[in-house]
Amino acid sequence: xxxxxxxxxxxxxxxxxxxxxxxxxxxxxxxxxxxxxxxxxxxxxxxxxxxxxxxxxxxxxxxxxxxxxxxxxxxxxxxxxxxxxxxxxxxxxxxxxxxxxxxxxxxxxxxxxxxxxxxxxxxxxxxxxxxxxxxxxxxxxxxxxxxxxxxxxxxxxxxxxxxxxxxxxxxxxxxxxxxxxxxxxxxxxxxxxxxxxxxxxxxxxxxxxxxxxxxxxxxxxxxxxxxxxxxxxxxxxxxxxxxxxxxxxxxxxxxxxxxxxxxxxxxxxxxxxxxxxxxxxxxxxxxxxxxxxxxxxxxxxxxxxxxxxxxxxxxxxxxxxxxxxxxxxxxxxxxxxxxxxxxxxxxxxxxxxxxxxxxxxxxxxxxxxxxxxxxxxxxxxxxxxxxxxxxxxxxxxxxxxxxxxxxxxxxxxxxxxxxxxxxxxxxxxxxxxxxxxxxxxxxxxxxxxxxxxxxxxxxxxxxxxxxx
Amino acid sequence: xxxxxxxxxxxxxxxxxxxxxxxxxxxxxxxxxxxxxxxxxxxxxxxxxxxxxxxxxxxxxxxxxxxxxxxxxxxxxxxxxxxxxxxxxxxxxxxxxxxxxxxxxxxxxxxxxxxxxxxxxxxxxxxxxxxxxxxxxxxxxxxxxxxxxxxxxxxxxxxxxxxxxxxxxxxxxxxxxxxxxxxxxxxxxxxxxxxxxxxxxxxxxxxxxxxxxxxxxx
Numbered sequence: 149x150x151x152x153x154x155x156x157x158x159x160x161x162x163x164x165x166x167x168x169x170x171x172x173x174x175x176x177x178x179x180x181x182x183x184x185x186x187x188x189x190x191x192x193x194x195x196x197x198x199x200x201x202x203x204x205x206x207x208x209x210x211x212x213x214x215x216x217x218x219x220x221x222x223x224x225x226x227x228x229x230x231x232x233x234x235x236x237x238x239x240x241x242x243x244x245x246x247x248x249x250x251x252x253x254x255x256x257x258x259x260x261x262x263x264x265x266x267x268x269x270x271x272x273x274x275x276x277x278x279x280x281x282x283x284x285x286x287x288x289x290x291x292x293x294x295x296x297x298x299x300x301x302x303x304x305x306x307x308x309x310x311x312x313x314x315x316x317x318x319x320x321x322x323x324x325x326x327x328x329x330x331x332x333x334x335x336x337x338x339x340x341x342x343x344x345x346x347x348x349x350x351x352x353x354x355x356x357x358x359x360x361x362x363x364x365x366x367x368x369x370x371x372x373x374x375x376x377x378x379x380x381x382x383x384x385x386x387x388x389x390x391x392x393x394x395x396x397x398x399x400x401x402x403x404x405x406x407x408x409x410x411x412x413x414x415x416x417x418x419x420x421x422x423x424x425x426x427x428x429x430x431x432x433x434x435x436x437x438x439x440x441x442x443x444x445x446x447x448x449x450x451x452x453x454x455x456x457x458x459x460x461x462x463x464x465x466x467x468x469x470x471x472x473x474x475x476x477x478x479x480x481x482x483x484x485x486x487x488x489x490x491x492x493x494x495x496x497x498x499x500x501x502x503x504x505x506x507x508x509x510x511x512x513x514x515x516x517x518x519x520x521x522x523x524x525x526x527x528x529x530x531x532x533x534x535x536x537x538x539x540x541x542x543x544x545x546x547x548x549x550x551x552x553x554x555x556x557x558x559x560x561x562x563x564x565x566x567x568x569x570x571x572x573x574x575x576x577x578x579x580x581x582x583x584x585x586x587x588x589x590x591x592x593x594x595x596x597x598x599x600x601x602x603x604x605x606x607x608x609x610x611x612x613x614x615x616x
Numbered sequence: 617x618x619x620x621x622x623x624x625x626x627x628x629x630x631x632x633x634x635x636x637x638x639x640x641x642x643x644x645x646x647x648x649x650x651x652x653x654x655x656x657x658x659x660x661x662x663x664x665x666x667x668x669x670x671x672x673x674x675x676x677x678x679x680x681x682x683x684x685x686x687x688x689x690x691x692x693x694x695x696x697x698x699x700x701x702x703x704x705x706x707x708x709x710x711x712x713x714x715x716x717x718x719x720x721x722x723x724x725x726x727x728x729x730x731x732x733x734x735x736x737x738x739x740x741x742x743x744x745x746x747x748x749x750x751x752x753x754x755x756x757x758x759x760x761x762x763x764x765x766x767x768x769x770x771x772x773x774x775x776x777x778x779x780x781x782x783x784x785x786x787x788x789x790x791x792x793x794x795x796x797x798x799x800x801x802x803x804x805x806x807x808x809x810x811x812x813x814x815x816x817x818x819x820x821x822x823x824x825x826x827x828x829x830x831x832x833x834x
Contacts, residue, residue: 369824395656449635
């Protein structure tokens with residue numbers, strides 16, 4: 149999909165004034181945060197599980213080539229095919245080729261963030277194929293012609309009334325008002341697509357070297373109908389998703405459901421290994437895995453390696469005050485929130501996503517809830533350093549920082565400047581001791597007064613107090 | 617894999633190794649990792665109560681599943697018959713092959729191949745219950761078509777109390793001992809299908825079964 153992260157500021161302003169969005173965001177935030185807390189309160193071992201998961205992932209990343217190789221061998225041994233794609237273009241071409249070979253007309257899809265990352269839907273529909281998203285949230289935004297606003301709940305920005313209108317317009321059926329009737333209508337509409345599909349595409353939460361399996365978790369069962377009822381099953385996944393052994397997967401399943409949706413487990417956990425066996429009454433005839441690099445192998449080498457531990461649970465989004473105010477679309481690409489503010493600049497370039505690392509308040513909640521302990525604030529700070537070094541910051545900001553750095557490194561000059569500012573601001577504050585408008589700080593003073601200082605700095609007052 | 621596919625693969629492995637600042641692992645290091653693939657160290661497992669049956673039942677019911685007891689397996693046809701009557705369902709079931717030898721009444725039409733659009737009820741045997749998460753585990757194959765777990769509205773599942781394991785790791789251990797290696801699909805089912813995608817309101821019966829009914833027997 150096209151990246152529009154450069155419009156972050158404008159998009160944020162629009163989002164802040166969208167009352168539907170604010171209602172939807174407040175509701176989902178409360179649901180996610182409370183749900184996660186209740187779920188982990190019941191597992192005293194949660195902190196140990198986080199440590200285990202971090203240790204497992206670090207070990208895998210340190211040996212990623214070997215585990216990937218063994219995973220590939222295991223998939224091949226089970227009768228499946230593994231394809232490697234360096235970037236989004238290659239990944240799209242591979243999937244398109246498989247679909248053409250299968251003479252595909254209808255393609256169903258389970259939720260896959262990697263398929264969003266590589267812009268798969270446009271490529272397939274561009275080639276004349278019908279692509280149907282089957283996760284209810286993904287289906288809603290597909291009808292709306294939008295992109296996901298949340299990596300777990302793609303349509304959380306939509307209110308029920310908006311879904312009613314969308315369904316009525318697209319299904320040509322009488323409008324349904326309740327959640328139950330809306331879900332029932334989606335179920336019956338998509339049922340037909342599942343049975344008609346030639347190819348089913350899903351993501352993978354994990355890949356397992358021991359067995360050559362891909363694993364998905366869903367609550368709806370859409371991923372399972374997608375892969376069971378089509379002739380060809382294609383899995384799209386990042387190269388970093390491999391784990392050595394099934395026992396390792398258990399640790400991550402315990403963390404994922406609780407962190408993502410506040411449940412002990414998602415409803416369906418499915419391990420898929422190769423195509424239909426001889427004698428099997430159902431299942432796909434062919435099984436393909438497309439492993440996408442798209443910047444991941446490069447990330448492995450630098451200070452952003454920890455980001456490859458991410459299991460896409462969305463907890464950092466749910467706990468981010470910035471995401472909670474503006475929602476996912478303002479971030480302008482596939483991955484929003486804290487994890488997206490790290491991934492987007494790394495995958496799409498530092499310059500096009502300049503505002504994302506800078507929008508962070510560095511409050512640290514994302515890191516404290518991350519099930520695999522990714523130091524997100526530290527990474528966002530590092531991205532700011534990189535932007536500064538690459539001179540991507542606005543020129544005025546670049547010079548202002550340079551001046552500040554010089555002044556801060558010269559205490560006498562710093563104190564003199566401070567003393568001057570304190571006097572000027574006190575004067576501006578007048579008898580009310582409040583400043584209603586201030587040049588260079590209009591975005592602050594346009595909505596609130598700036599309290600004026602007393603006229604003497606702390607450093608000036610301190611020696612006097614000492615004497616008295 | 618064609619020529620450019622091979623190129624992409626090699627380039628990715630080269631990039632990974634260059635990022636890791638090393639060449640491909642030597643045989644000693646590789647052998648250690650292969651051992652790690654075959655045997656994971658023991659990771660943290662949440663403490664559970666001793667009574668696995670109660671643990672499974674409570675978790676399963678908390679997720680919207682229903683549970684009843686089956687004194688003897690040969691009572692199954694009568695139980696299914698009254699389930700169909702109570703829920704106003706047609707006399708037609710997708711039936712797991714291992715259950716087809718029971719004395720089914722003539723008015724219930726039975727099939728054991730893949731479930732299709734017309735199938736509203738499936739009757740299955742699950743090979744394992746997992747107490748930790750309150751889940752049922754199915755392995756695809758002629759005795760357990762995957763479509764039976766997802767296509768019908770109602771899924772009636774026979775579970776033997778002795779087949780309940782404690783943790784996920786215990787389920788994996790049993791899978792490893794199966795003849796013929798991994799089945800194409802391992803489905804772990806924890807209650808009816810659900811979605812929270814509209815206003816985070818939990819709604820059962822999204823795409824999979826609206827109801828999953830477990831019949832426990834010894």
